[in-house]
Amino acid sequence: MNSIVTRFAPSPTGNLHLGGIRTALLNYIIVQQAKKKLPNSKFYLRIEDTDKERSKEEYTKDILEGLNWLNINYDAKPQIQSSNIKRHQQIAKKLLENKKAFKCICSNEILDKKRELNKKNKISNKRLCETCENDYEVQSTQNDYTVRIKVPKDGKNEFNDVIQGKISVDNKEIDNFILLRKDGTPTYMLSVVVDDFDMGVNFIIRGDDHLNNVFRQNLIYKAMEWEVPQYAHIPLIHGNDGKKLSKRHGAISINDFRNEGYLKESIINNLILLGWSPNKIEKDEFIQIDEIIGSFDISKISKSSSIFSYEKLNFFNNHYIKSKDNSKYLIKYCENNKNLNIFIKNDKDKFIKIFEVYKKNLNFYKELENIAKIYFFDNLEINFNNESKNYDYKLISEFNYFLDKIKNWHIDNLKKEIDNFILLKKIKFSSLGIPLRNILINSSKGPGIDEILYILGKKTSIERIKNYISKKQL
C-alpha cells in the first residue's frame, strides 16, 4: 500500500452531531498519521445525498461548518454522491452483464405476501425472490425491474475488522438485496461501494451500525473483482443512562456546542478519550490534536460502546477556557453572541475582569450572559427580604465611607483594605460579606467581595451601596 485513503460519508438527513464528529475525527487522524510515511494519503468528504426526500441543503451546510470549525480538514472538494448516479447505474448494468446480479419483477404485493408466508412458516426473509434469478423470460425483460445482487448459496463471507476482529457469516444468511430500484435509482449499498472504489478509498472507518453492511458491500467488491478495503467499525457513543445518544444526551448539532461556547479543543479531547486512552501514564487527561496524532492507535479502541457525559465535557471545556493560549477565543465568541457583544462594546475592561474572576467555575462562555448582566445594570434592584432589611445599616455606611477613601482599586489592595476594616471593627467577615454580596450583585453566592468590588469599579460599588442605604431609609 503506498497510501491510506479514508473518507467521511455523512448523509445530510440531520445535523452533524457528536457521533458523526467522532467518525470524521478518527478518519482525519489516521490519514494525518499515514501522511508522515505515505505522503499521498488522503482524507475525503462525501455527502451522501441520494435520499432526496430526507436530504436537506441546511444539513449539508451544518456538516461543512462543523468540520471547518473543528479544523477537521479534508483533502479535496466534498464529493456529492447524487452527481454520480449514472456511474452507479453503469456498474449495476455491468453486474447484470457479468451475471453477478439479476433482474427481479416481483411486485411489492408479491413480496409482502412472501414475507407474511415466511413469517408464518418461520423461514428467514433472506431470499425474498427465488424465482426471477433463473427465469429466462424475466432476465430478458427491458422494463419495470429491480436489480438484485446474486448471493452464493454456500460458503462463508469473512473479513477482519481492525477494531472488531474477525467476523464471519454464512452466505445463506445474506439477502439478495437490491442494487437498482424499479425507477432506476441506485441503493445506498451500491452507491457507497462504487464511490469508495472510484475515490480509491482503502480504509473505511465508520460507526458499528454499518457492520452488517460489510457482508453485502463485499459481495459487490468481489463481483466487480475490486480489492476489498480494510475496515474499522467504531462502537457507538451512548448517553450516561446507557441508551443510544439522543438530543437529550448531546446528539445536538456540533454548531450548537459552538454557540454555547464550547471550544474545539474540549470537544476533540472529550471524543478521543471515548474508548481509547494514550499509553503514557498521565497526571491528567488533557490531550490535544498534535499529540493525539502522535500517539493514537485505532486498533486499541474498545469494542464496547462508550459513554458521553456533559460533566466530562464541561470539565475539559473549563480547562481549555482557562488556558491563556485560548483567550483569543473569548473575543471571537463574543463577536458572534449578540448579548455579550453589547457588554464588550460598552466596557471591554469590565467584561474581561468578569471573565477573569469567574473563569475558574465557567463551563462554557454562554454562561457569561447571565453573570455579566448583574455587573452592567445601571440600577441594580436588590431583593429586599427580611434578612436584607435587617442588615447592619451603620456598619455598611461606614464601610462605604471607608471605600471612598481607597485610592488603589486593584484586587490585591482591595483584599488588604477589607481585611483591615474587619480587624478595625472587630467583626466576623460574614457580617460584612453576606450583606455586601447581596447589595452589590443581588446574590448570596458568588466571588469574593474584593473581586466583586474590583469588577464593579469604585464609582458603581459606592453607588450600589448608597442606593441600598437610601432605600433602607425610606
Ligand code: GLU
Ligand atoms: N451515509 C452513511 C451514514 O451517514 C454512511 C455510509 C458509510 O460510512 O459507509 O450513515
